[in-house]
Amino acid sequence: MLGDDLKSLLETARREIDAADAPALEALRVALLGKSGSVTMLLKSLGGMAPEERKQAGALINEAKAKLSDALAARRAVLDAAALAARLDAERIDVTQPPRPEPLGAIHPLSRTMEEIAAIFGAMGFALKDGPDIESDWNNFSALNIPAHHPARAMMDTFYLTAAENERPAVLRTHTSPVQIRTMLDWARQRAEQPGAAPVRIIVPGRTFRADHDATHSPMFHQSEGLVIGPDITLAHLKGCLIDFLRAFFGVPNLPVRFRASYFPFTEPSMEVDIGWSRKTGEIGAGTDWLEILGAGMVHPNVLANCGIDPRENQGFAFGVGLERITMLKHGINDLRLFYESDVRWLRHYGSSPLAPATLHEGI
Ligand code: PHE
Numbered sequence: 001m002l003g004d005d006l007k008s009l010l011e012t013a014r015r016e017i018d019a020a021d022a023p024a025l026e027a028l029r030v031a032l033l034g035k036s037g038s039v040t041m042l043l044k045s046l047g048g049m050a051p052e053e054r055k056q057a058g059a060l061i062n063e064a065k066a067k068l069s070d071a072l073a074a075r076r077a078v079l080d081a082a083a084l085a086a087r088l089d090a091e092r093i094d095v096t097q098p099p100r101p102e103p104l105g106a107i108h109p110l111s112r113t114m115e116e117i118a119a120i121f122g123a124m125g126f127a128l129k130d131g132p133d134i135e136s137d138w139n140n141f142s143a144l145n146i147p148a149h150h151p152a153r154a155m156m157d158t159f160y161l162t163a164a165e166n167e168r169p170a171v172l173r174t175h176t177s178p179v180q181i182r183t184m185l186d187w188a189r190q191r192a193e194q195p196g197a198a199p200v201r202i203i204v205p206g207r208t209f210r211a212d213h214d215a216t217h218s219p220m221f222h223q224s225e226g227l228v229i230g231p232d233i234t235l236a237h238l239k240g241c242l243i244d245f246l247r248a249f250f251g252v253p254n255l256p257v258r259f260r261a262s263y264f265p266f267t268e269p270s271m272e273v274d275i276g277w278s279r280k281t282g283e284i285g286a287g288t289d290w291l292e293i294l295g296a297g298m299v300h301p302n303v304l305a306n307c308g309i310d311p312r313e314n315q316g317f318a319f320g321v322g323l324e325r326i327t328m329l330k331h332g333i334n335d336l337r338l339f340y341e342s343d344v345r346w347l348r349h350y351g352s353s354p355l356a357p358a359t360l361h362e363g364i
Contacts, residue, residue, distance in 0.1 A: 009039075017071045033065065033068060039065050046058050104353075108351055112358065114205040117224050120249060121203045128202070128205075129179060130179070132173075134170050140173050143181040145306070159172040176208060180227045199230030200228060204227075206222065216336055223323060226320075228317055233314075242257065242294070243257045264295055266300050267295075267318060271296055273319075284329060293321065294326075299316050299317065327339075
C-alpha cells in the first residue's frame with residue numbers, strides 16, 4: 001500500500017523535476033523534501049507506527065527520498081550547465097574585431113631629450129640624480145665659488161624668494177649646478193664612514209629658472225648637469241665623455257667637437273664646447289661653422305674644498321647643457337616658446353612614441 005503510493009509519488013515527481021526550470025525545481029524541492037514537504041511528512045508519520053511496520057516503511061521512504069534527492073541534483077546540474085552555456089554564448093568576444101582607436105599620447109621632445117641623455121650617459125655608468133627647484137643661496141652660488149658680491153651673480157637674472165630679515169633669500173635655482181654641491185657633500189659624508197665609497201658619476205636633468213623671456217629664453221627652462229669625481233679623473237675624461245655624448249645625441253658619428261677656453265667661477269680650467277654645423281643649411285656636422293652647445297670644466301679646487309673634498313686627493317669634471325637648445329637643434333624647432341604652449345598638434349608632430357623608449361641599440 002505505502003509502496004504503491006511512494007511509487008506513484010516518485011513517478012509524478014520525476015516527471016515534474018525533468019520539466020522544471022530553476023525556480024520550479026526549487027519549489028519542487030521544498031514541496032517534497034522541505035520542512036513540511038510530502039516526503040518529510042511521511043518520515044514524521046513513522047513515529048506512530050508499530051515497530052515492525054516502521055522498519056519496513058522507513059526503508060521504503062528513505063529509499064524514495066534518496067532517489068528524489070538524486071533526481072533534483074541531476075536536474076540542477078543540467079540547468080546550471082545550460083545557464084553557463086547561454087552566458088558564454090552571450091558574452092562571447094570577437095577577437096577578430098579591429099581595436100577601437102585610442103588617442104595615442106606622445107613623449108614631449110624635452111622629456112625625450114632627458115631620456116636620451118639618461119640612456120647615453122647610463123651606458124657610460126652615470127647615475128641619474130635630481131634636486132629641488134628652490135635652493136639655498138649657498139648651494140646655488142656661494143659653494144660654487146660665486147661669493148656674495150661677485151659680478152658672476154649678475155650673469156644670471158635670479159628669482160629670489162622673500163626671506164626673513166638678516167637671512168639670505170632662497171632662490172629658484174638658476175642652473176642645475178647646485179646638485180653638484182649636494183652630491184659632493186653627500187659623497188664626502190659617505191666617505192667619512194666608508195672610505196672605499198664608489199666615485200661620483202651623475203647626470204642631473206631638471207628645471208632651472210632665470211628672469212628672462214624672449215624667443216630664445218624662457219623664465220623656466222631645462223638643463224642637465226654632469227659631474228664626475230674620483231682620484232684619477234682628468235680633462236681627457238671630460239673630452240672623451242662629451243665627444244661621445246654629442247656624437248650619440250646628434251647621431252653624427254664624426255661630429256666635429258671643439259673645446260674653447262672660457263670662464264665659470266666653479267671650474268678651472270673652464271671651457272665652452274662647440275659642434276660643427278652649417279649656418280646656411282642648419283645641418284649638424286656639416287659645413288665649417290661652429291655652434292656653442294655647453295659649458296664644462298674641471299671642478300674648481302675651492303668648490304671641492306667647500307664640499308669637504310681634498311682637491312689633492314680627488315678631482316673631477318662638470319658640465320652643464322641647456323636642454324631646450326640641443327632639442328631645438330636636433331629637431332629643427334625655431335621658437336623656444338612652442339615647448340610650453342601645450343599645442344596638441346605640435347606635440348603630435350614633434351613628440352615621440354611612448355612605445356619606443358630611448359636606447360642606444362639602434363642609435364638615439
Ligand atoms: N652652470 C653653468 C651654466 O648654467 C654651466 C656649467 C656647468 C659650466 C658645469 C661648467 C660646469 O651656465
